[in-house]
Amino acid sequence: MSYIDSEREVFGPLVDIPEESLVLLASDICKRVFNAQGTNGKRVAQIFGSYNVVNIMQLDDVKLVIRIPACGWGSGKTEAAARALESQVATMHLIAQKTSIPIPQVYDFDTTDDNAIGAPYICMSFIPGTPVSQVWFRDTDIMRREELRLNILRSLAGAMAQLSQFTFDKMGSISSVDPSSASLSPCYAWYEGDDGTMQVVTSGPFDSTIAYLDANRDKNNEGNEYNEWDKAEQKIMDVITPFSVINDESCHFVLCHPDLDSQNVMVDDRGNVTGLIDWDMTMTMPHCQGYAAYPSWIMRDWDPIVYDWPYEDTEDSPETLQRYRSYYNDQIIRALGWKGDWKFTEHSHIAQAVWIATLSKRNRLEICRKLVQVALDTGEDNALDILYDIGTDYYAEEDWDELKTKLRQVVSQRLN
Incomplete structure (x- = not known):
């Protein structure tokens, strides 16, 4: 073909x-x-x-x-x-x-x-410009590459901070240039139809994040079989969801780019942002998933199903990604002047992981594995073995109690 x-x-x-x-x-x-x-x-x-x-x-x-x-x-x-x-x-x-x-x-x-x-x-x-996806790994000179990358993150943080002026009372899509809840239409999303064509589906608008998640979780779940892995996933999600910032009952929402990934950020030769493209399916989001969240390409290690390090040259190590997250966090704080949603940035990679795991069956097991790995400071294989034991009810009760406590510590970001 x-x-x-x-x-x-x-x-x-x-x-x-x-x-x-x-x-x-x-x-x-x-x-x-x-x-x-x-x-x-x-x-x-x-x-x-x-x-x-x-x-x-x-x-x-x-x-x-x-x-x-x-x-x-x-x-x-x-x-x-x-x-x-x-x-x-x-x-x-x-x-x-x-x-x-x-x-x-x-x-x-x-x-x-x-x-x-x-x-x-x-x-x-x-x-004009070049997508970040084409320049992030391009320069073989380590110093020039690092300078370019930091300029990209600094420039992007300054651009995203400007979205802090918009607040909304619902989760939905903009339907007029008047930024009020009265002008919000339903949330729109892509969906592959039975005949292979791409279609647009709607939901909402929603008064709360929880209502949105309940209406949209697992829309792309393939198959209905329930096995030990499904049971392990469910038990992990039941532990972390009530303590995650995505479970916040705040009734205020913000604007953000719908897919802030490297292919949608255009930059010049020095790393200054020349344009943000692909705004289709934009909707208002909870603070933890809004304009202050990290760009997707520096959160890849928290969505393991798409993360190919160390097997691909076009992947950064977890340590490198954490370094860039720390830098971006500092730049958002500067751009916002300690106002707005700066306090959501630091842990937004964890909030994003829980968000994805809640909505996508395809990504859920590996994100649960990542959470167990981080909570227990253990290896990937051992974390997967632990998930299997949880799903088959062979995991010791005292170990499960300890893991639940540590998982809650990882995802808990209740902000005053």
């Missing part, structure tokens, strides 16, 4: 939209937005992401981006998908109006297929 054929399984006919149609659309937008003819148009790049086809268009001296969502064909074309696209636009407008965070400028969008390309789209400005 060719690369394009594999992408066609997700994006269907969106893969085959003619370049001429994209140029026609881009030219029309140039005329309406820039009062320019937009001649000599061409597509200079096409990028297939997880959920969008990104077409980079060049017309004379204007470069712009046309993003087509994966739900823009077949059964994915729903009212929820249309509202999710509108929410993305409203979110980006809000951030652009109220902050100086570098994000793409939205020029035009359409939630229907009644246009030149026959599909929903959002057209925005081109963001």
Whole structure:
């Protein structure tokens, strides 16, 4: 199967939209937005992401981006998908109006297929720079690499701190540039349908974090068998959840990037952030998962199923990641001036791990193993053996009591 054929399984006919149609659309937008003819148009790049086809268009001296969502064909074309696209636009407008965070400028969008390309789209400005994912490991000079990395984290902390001005009374998605709970729509999320197409599902809005977790946990759970590993997971989660900061009953929520990972942060040659991209499915979040949390790529060791150290050269050691977390924590405190949610940053990697374990069956066992490993200061294999003993009821009662105490100490971050 060719690369394009594999992408066609997700994006269907969106893969085959003619370049001429994209140029026609881009030219029309140039005329309406820039009062320019937009001649000599061409597509200079096409990028297939997880959920969008990104077409980079060049017309004379204007470069712009046309993003087509994966739900823009077949059964994915729903009212929820249309509202999710509108929410993305409203979110980006809000951030652009109220902050100086570098994000793409939205020029035009359409939630229907009644246009030149026959599909929903959002057209925005081109963001210069290189994704952090392409530069984090690039420089072989250790000193230059370290300087670049620290500049990236410093610059990013300054950008994220600007989101501290937004607070909300519910968990939901932005539906207008008025940042009030009255303008919050449901939470939107990607979901793979039975026919393989990507679809948008909705839930909420929610008055509490607990309500959101109850409504969304295990949506991607595969199979219904319950074995010793499932039992071990459940017992660990029952211990840690009541003591985790994600169980906070706070009725206030904040704004954050929906996927603050290295591929969505653009930087220049010195590591200054030039843009944050991919704002689809943004929603308000509890403080522990908000703007003050660490970026995902320096928390990878706390989601072991995606962490390949020491087997891959493009992974940092746990010690290195902890060092970067400490630095980012200091930079957030400076950027916020000891105000806002700075106190949630230091342990946000642990809160994130519990959050993921709560919502995702796929990741849960390895996160539980990580928690046991840290709580008992033991090795991976021994932690897994302990989980098996817990699941088969062979773990001694006194050892279980000790482990429960230490697990609660690891995850407990009750903040005054």
